[in-house]
Amino acid sequence: MPTSSHPGSAPQPPALPHPPVARAAVAGIPSSRIREIANTGMAEKDVLAFWFGEPDQVTPALIREAACASLARGETFYTQNLGIPELRDAIAAYVGRLHRPVAAARVAATASGMSALMLAVQALVDPGDRVVAVTPLWPNLTGIPRILSANVERVCLSFGASGWTLDVDRLLAALAPGTRALLLNSPNNPTGWTIDRDAQRAVFDHCDRHGIWIVADDVYERLYYGDDDVCAPSFLDFAPETARLISTNSFSKAWMMTGFRLGWIVAPAELMPDVGKLIEFNTSCSPAFVQRAGVAAITDGEPTVAATRARLRHARDRLIADLQDLPGVQAATPQGAMYALFRIAGMGDSLAFCRRLVADAGLGLAPGSAFGPDGEGFVRWCFAASDERLAEGVARLGRFLDSRRERAA
Ligand SMILES: Cc1ncc(COP(=O)(O)O)c(C=O)c1O
Numbered sequence: 001m002p003t004s005s006h007p008g009s010a011p012q013p014p015a016l017p018h019p020p021v022a023r024a025a026v027a028g029i030p031s032s033r034i035r036e037i038a039n040t041g042m043a044e045k046d047v048l049a050f051w052f053g054e055p056d057q058v059t060p061a062l063i064r065e066a067a068c069a070s071l072a073r074g075e076t077f078y079t080q081n082l083g084i085p086e087l088r089d090a091i092a093a094y095v096g097r098l099h100r101p102v103a104a105a106r107v108a109a110t111a112s113g114m115s116a117l118m119l120a121v122q123a124l125v126d127p128g129d130r131v132v133a134v135t136p137l138w139p140n141l142t143g144i145p146r147i148l149s150a151n152v153e154r155v156c157l158s159f160g161a162s163g164w165t166l167d168v169d170r171l172l173a174a175l176a177p178g179t180r181a182l183l184l185n186s187p188n189n190p191t192g193w194t195i196d197r198d199a200q201r202a203v204f205d206h207c208d209r210h211g212i213w214i215v216a217d218d219v220y221e222r223l224y225y226g227d228d229d230v231c232a233p234s235f236l237d238f239a240p241e242t243a244r245l246i247s248t249n250s251f252s253k254a255w256m257m258t259g260f261r262l263g264w265i266v267a268p269a270e271l272m273p274d275v276g277k278l279i280e281f282n283t284s285c286s287p288a289f290v291q292r293a294g295v296a297a298i299t300d301g302e303p304t305v306a307a308t309r310a311r312l313r314h315a316r317d318r319l320i321a322d323l324q325d326l327p328g329v330q331a332a333t334p335q336g337a338m339y340a341l342f343r344i345a346g347m348g349d350s351l352a353f354c355r356r357l358v359a360d361a362g363l364g365l366a367p368g369s370a371f372g373p374d375g376e377g378f379v380r381w382c383f384a385a386s387d388e389r390l391a392e393g394v395a396r397l398g399r400f401l402d403s404r405r406e407r408a409a
Contacts, residue, residue, distance in 0.1 A: 025149045033370035041358040048393050049364035050382045055256040066296035070289035079285040081276040083109025087291045090298045099236035111283040113219045113250025113263035120215045120246040125150045129180040136371035138189040156374040163332035164193035177210045185217035190341045190371045190380040192334020197233045213244040222254040224336040225313045254305045255297040262294045315383040322394040338384045361400035
């Protein structure tokens with residue numbers, strides 16, 4: 001029977017002795033604020049959306065054809081936990097070309113970059129462990145240790161005229177002895193900040209000295225806009241093969257394969273049997289035809305990567321120049337990834353701002369607070385879009401800010 005404590009108040013269902021709910025660590029994860037904006041905005045007509053981090057083009061034909069050919073051959077069975085040998089070899093060769101030689105035995109194919117991160121943290125982190133993350137950060141990355149009941153300490157980047165910067169001494173101070181792992185995403189989602197070699201070495205030496213694992217999320221390493229470099233600085237360039245380092249990566253961004261769900265891990269050989277066990281308990285393996293598509297991408301997809309990078313670099317320059325022309329907007333050029341996280345004067349609550357922006361201006365951006373408290377006061381724009389869409393988006397933002405100023409006057 002329903003119970004009601006006050007006459008006239010809505011009847012409350014009786015408290016169940018054994019409520020059918022998830023454990024507290026899972027129930028306590030906040031739902032995505034990007035989704036919150038997108039789910040309402042997607043129902044509206046004529047919304048220009050830049051809220052998700054996704055390339056704006058379909059996967060190149062040569063990659064899709066490799067998946068189709070695999071299916072046509074009837075490759076519909078389980079594969080090895082760590083991936084088919086052809087893919088592990090191809091990834092090892094690719095990592096060797098970009099960084100330093102690695103044995104295929106140190107490579108695992110995973111069912112997405114997301115899964116690679118989950119596996120890495122599952123392999124290392126116990127409940128109650130202390131994990132340090134450089135933030136603002138894609139919320140999935142800070143959510144994983146929380147799901148595993150670990151504690152996450154945030155070390156925030158700072159924003160100034162030259163963009164987002166890291167105070168290395170602050171990070172090293174936070175990486176106190178006893179810390180289990182550092183989660184570092186560079187180039188970073190949502191800021192585009194990219195760690196430089198000196199900082200990388202200082203962080204590596206410190207972690208090495210204190211036995212702290214580094215989980216390097218290298219998903220955006222090829223979307224880096226340094227002048228002659230084809231890749232952002234990576235711990236894989238110099239770390240010894242037995243170092244406490246796991247690099248996670250993905251086919252999603254550089255090869256435009258978000259829907260394929262394929263990624264990889266490079267880890268010390270000693271860890272690989274346990275990574276294989278964890279893959280068994282998570283996904284067992286990635287689909288064979290998806291792995292075949294991965295072989296095609298990594299072997300023959302270098303022109304795709306170069307074209308993606310050039311297109312995004314152009315889009316970045318265009319967007320930042322246009323944003324800098326808007327009064328009240330403070331935007332700096334990101335070094336990598338596909339995002340600008342910029343400040344809007346007097347914005348206050350970024351979630352409320354983004355809700356109004358969708359409703360009143362038909363423009364979909366991600367609220368900075370989606371990336372943690374240190375993202376508040378900012379909004380994120382994914383610039384993987386054509387010139388026309390970007391220009392129309394900036395025009396909508398400009399009109400919205402003008403009318404906001406008029407209302408305030
Ligand atoms: C920082 C970061 N890491 C990892 C991923 C995972 O990508 P996927 O699961 O599509 O491979 C993403 C996707 O947006 C990301 O932004």
